[in-house]
Amino acid sequence: MMSSEQRQNQYYTLIEQLLKCPNGKEPELIEANSELLDAEFIKLMMQVATSFAHNGNEDAAKFLIHIARELSKQLGFYPQVPKKE
Secondary structure, rough: OOHHHHOOOOHHHHHHHHHHOOOOOOHHHHHHHHHHHHHHHHHHHHHHHHHHHHOHHHHHHHHHHHHHHHHHHHOOOOOOOOOOO
């Protein structure tokens, strides 16, 4: 069992890799790190995105928010609006 600090370091590493990875390769990277995908990771992504936005790095902020939103949907954290029949 890893410490929460180790886990947080892994979260940061994954966020860094996502920001650096070639366009379109994000799903592979996420897939390869699926054990890190949880509500904490998404929360951290949003925090990092917010700090980017405050520091004028809008593109990185938007990118992270987009990924966080997609992951939330995939993991079922995002409230799904039921489709009307």
